[in-house]
Amino acid sequence: MRIGLLVYGDMETLSGGYLYNRKLVSYLRRHGDDVTIISLPPRNYQRHLEDNFSNGCLQQIVAADLDILIQDAMVHPSVFLMNQRLSRQVKIPVVTLVHLLSTFDRHPWYSAWFYRAIERRYLQSVAGMIVNSQTTLAQTRQLLHKQLPPHCLAVPAGNNFPETSTDVDAIRQRALANGPLQILVVGNVIRRKGLHVLIQALRELPTEDFQVTVAGRLDMEPEYVKQVQKSIRAAQLQERVILKGPVQGQSLADLYQRHHLMVLPSAYESYGIVYVEAQQFGIPVIGTTAGAAGEIINHGDNGYLITPEDPQALAFLLQKLHDDRELLLTMSRNALAAYIRHPRWDQSCEIIRQYLYAGLDGV
Incomplete structure (x- = not known):
């Protein structure tokens, strides 16, 4: 045809x-x-x-x-x-x-x-x-x-990394290891993706409890990126929130393997391929109730859904997962199981x- x-x-x-x-x-x-x-x-x-x-x-x-x-x-x-x-x-x-x-x-x-x-x-x-x-x-x-x-x-x-196999033991070791909660954001830095909500949430938490990596384009909404960078400086989070720019291929797979949790508090998602990508690596996801994230994330099982623009709810969940690593491990296993069932x-x-x-x- x-x-x-x-x-x-x-x-x-x-x-x-x-x-x-x-x-x-x-x-x-x-x-x-x-x-x-x-x-x-x-x-x-x-x-x-x-x-x-x-x-x-x-x-x-x-x-x-x-x-x-x-x-x-x-x-x-x-x-x-x-x-x-x-x-x-x-x-x-x-x-x-x-x-x-x-x-x-x-x-x-x-x-x-x-x-x-x-x-x-x-x-x-x-x-x-x-x-x-x-x-x-x-x-x-x-x-x-x-x-x-x-x-x-x-x-x-979400099977965008066919050469990568998920090591269940590695997921366990990653979840239970001491240290800050490693948070990954995969998405272009535009207002709809809600990075400002995450930064507001982080301001309510002890800085030693988290480390954030943001993988996504920085050139789509320059004024919004400037606002985000200003907020990071104002909160003195320059060492804790790293804007890496676009990351693809094996480099992105490596980021997934090194992080505990993905957060994307979008104002709206029509689906969210990166949610499924994260699940391949046994990573729970926090998304929002706006859009189709609920078709991927089962609240309280393999991740959480919050209302858009709710940094307080997000801060509570981040601290909860940092403090309860057994819960993080359970949700990580559930995320991997959800990925296996996904088309x-x-x-x-x-x-x-x-x-x-x-x-x-x-x-």
């Missing part, structure tokens, strides 16, 4: 959504499909809306001679009107791959209706839909007033491939 994938920017972009895209493309190609990547330049929302009136993207799609086109739903402002011309002129099925719905992000009250209207119009313009979580599926159902197109659910996997990338990508093939004649 000749499949197109429409995205913004570079496919190697460091984020969970782009990782999902790369895994899907790799799987499809390994199974004999011809996949063409069509990339639109990343710009601001207003400029993306103008893309609907340009023929450049439409010409690229026509030239690719596709059987089906997958659109990463993040491109919705560029194509929500163009899809009507696409269906008339090219007559190929368009399927959206929904990682995150902008409608459910935080927008000022006076503009929220606008984003909702654009995204609803976009979802109504496609013939099919791939969603990454039960939470995202419920949100699309709400946005479309239960009028969903043919769809499939394929959750992201692998090949399973999720095969769900999508079967959906594309089964639906080609019907959408």
